[in-house]
Amino acid sequence: MSVENVLKTIKDNAIEWVDFRFVDLSGRAHHISLPAREVDEETFVNGVAFDGSSIAGFRGIEESDMVMMPDPDATFIDPFTAHPTLNIMCNIYTPDGERYERDPRSIAAKAEEYLQASGVGTAAFFAPESEFFIFDDVRYESSMNSSSFYxxxxxxxxxxNRKEEGGNLGFKIKVKGGYVPVAPVDTQQDIRSEMCRLLEEVGLRVERHHHEVATAGQAEINFRFDTLKKTADNLLVYKYIVHNTARQYGKVxxxxxxxLFGDNGSGMHVHQSIFDGDTPLFYEKGEYAxxxxxxxxxxGGILYHAPALLALTNPSTNSFKRLVPGYEAPVNLVFSKGNRSAAIRIPVAAVTPxxxxxxxxxxxxxxxxYLAFSAMLLAGLDGIKRKINPVELGYGPMDKNIYELTDEQKAEIxxxxxxxxxxxxxxxxxxxFLLAGDVFTKDFIDNYIELKRSEAKAVSIRIHPHEYSLYFDC
Incomplete structure (x- = not known):
């Protein structure tokens, strides 16, 4: 969309506020709203100022002035605001007009530029399957003398056996028993359908939705693939729609x-491929899968670099509570066709070239x-450049249920x-491999590691409630 079309959208839809958004290192969006009357062509040239020192991992207070540069191709009309609002995603620049090297969205743009410069292909396509839970109630506390969640x-x-329902209605979902049941077991058909309606309204193409495996309201909605940066934009919109629709329904x-302990966690399975124009480059009929x-x-590149990749694709202490055997968690660094116990699965059902x-x-x-997709692309391109053969390195193919292997067999994976x-x-x-094409910088990596180390330390030094069960009577 051109700047002219954005301004026309503002006028035609009687937009009152324009919401300028950017994303921090953790992937959370932030925003500043301007009256629509204050937005014109110059806004797209000069940008919108903000305080970078107030964003974790960005800049110190002595160099805090930063600029959001709006992207006219990344807009949608907000479906939740009482006053008509147009949301615009932005890139981050320094006051002297340089692209900010720690801006996740700019890193994604550089990853796409590197792919094109490499001569491997013209575009990388991504499609994340981002699972989530819909709860009725959430409470948590972490203080000096109390630590809990509910x-x-x-x-x-x-x-x-809950009595608050005014007569228990039954049809509860068993542990690991939530995969695609119909109503009345699945109580969330309508809320997921409303999420999908709103996703379509703001421009995402929804492919399907369903209840997921875990008890207590685990869900999945799939939207159509797109290029790297556009898919990252779409994922932020997706999470925004899911969070706020749940809130409108009085849920979270x-x-x-x-x-939840003892049931499946929520993953983000990332489908990816490379094209040269309209030609798919990952397909060769008759070969394995x-x-x-x-x-x-x-x-080969992704599996070889996987331990490092996980710092960007699974960047929380809670991530590793999911990555344990027995809960469909893909902890095994092998590839396989149609096998969900492998870290990399090759879909084979109803797949075209x-x-x-x-x-x-x-x-x-x-x-x-933005960071995770860029890192995966760079790992894969490194594998292509160095011709890393996953078979020769012992990464598969593994066409067995890995969880059922003997301990001796598992030890080899x-x-x-x-x-x-x-x-x-x-x-x-x-x-x-992340520094190729200056997509990531050494400064970014060092800063990111420092930021994430502080999160890990914050968790590790705190007392866990289960420690009382284990040690209080010592």
Whole structure:
């Protein structure tokens, strides 16, 4: 969309406020709203100023002035505001007009530019399957003398004896028993359908929605693939719609990877492929899973760099509560066709040449999508450049249920890091592939590791309630 068309949209829809948004290192969006009358062509030239020192991981107070530069191709009319509001995603620049090297969205743009300059292909396409929970109630506390969390859902297995319903209505979802049941077991058809309606209204093409495996309201909505940066934009819109629709229904949605102990967590399975114009480059009929040699090398790059990648694709301490065997968690660094126990699955059902892709199942939605998608692309391109063969390195193919292998067989399969600190150690040791084309910088990596180390430390030094069960009577 041109600037002229954006201004026309403001006029035609009687927009009162224009909301300028940017994303921080964690992937959370921030915004500043201007009266629509104050927005004109110069706004798209001069941008909107903000205080970078108030955003974790950005700038110190002595150099805090920063500028949001609106992207006219990333707009939508907000479906939740009482006053008509147009939302515009922005890139971040320094006051002297330089693209800010720590801006996640600019990193995604540089990743796309690097792909095109590499000669490998013209575009990388991404499609995340971002799972979430819809709860009725959430409460948590972490203080000097108290630490707790509590969530509840009318669907939850633990509520078979709840009396607050005025006569328990039954049909609760069993632990690991929530995959695509019909009503009345699935109570959230309408709320998911409303989320989808709003996603379509703001421009995303929804492909399907359904209840997911876990009890207590786990859900998934899939939207159509797009190019790297556009898909990251869409994922932020997706989370915004999901969070606010749940709130309108008097519920709360979370993309936290492991909000419940003892049941499946929420992942973000990322489908990806590379095209040269209209030609798919990952397809070769007759080969394993109809994968081209380029696709195999791309897989090799992701699996080889996976320990470091996880610092960006699974960047929370909670991420590693999900990444444990037995809950469909893709902890095994192998690839396989149609096998959901592998870190990389090759979809084979109803796949056309243009639909041939890989699915990296390890990531979750605590990831900043601009950083995570860019890092995956760079790892894959490094695999293509260095011709990393995943078969020769022992990364598969593994066409078995890995969870059913013997301990001796499992010991031969490399696994993901066990903690955020381990993933950060791996990133510190293995990040040269991210520096290709100056997509990421050494400054960004060092700053990111420092920021995430502080999160890991904040969790590690706090007393866990279960420690009282284990040790109070010592």
């Amino acid at each position: 969530v509840d859902s009318e669907e939850a297995a633990w509520n078979t 949605a979370t993309f936290m990877p492991k909000p 109809n994968l081209s040699e380029m696709a195999l090398h791309y897989i 243009k639909g041939c892709r890989i699915e990296f199942r390890t990531p979750d939605s605590t990831a900043n999508p 490399r696994s993901v890091p066990g903690t955020l600190d381990e993933a950060l150690d791996a990133l510190k040791a293995d990040h040269e």
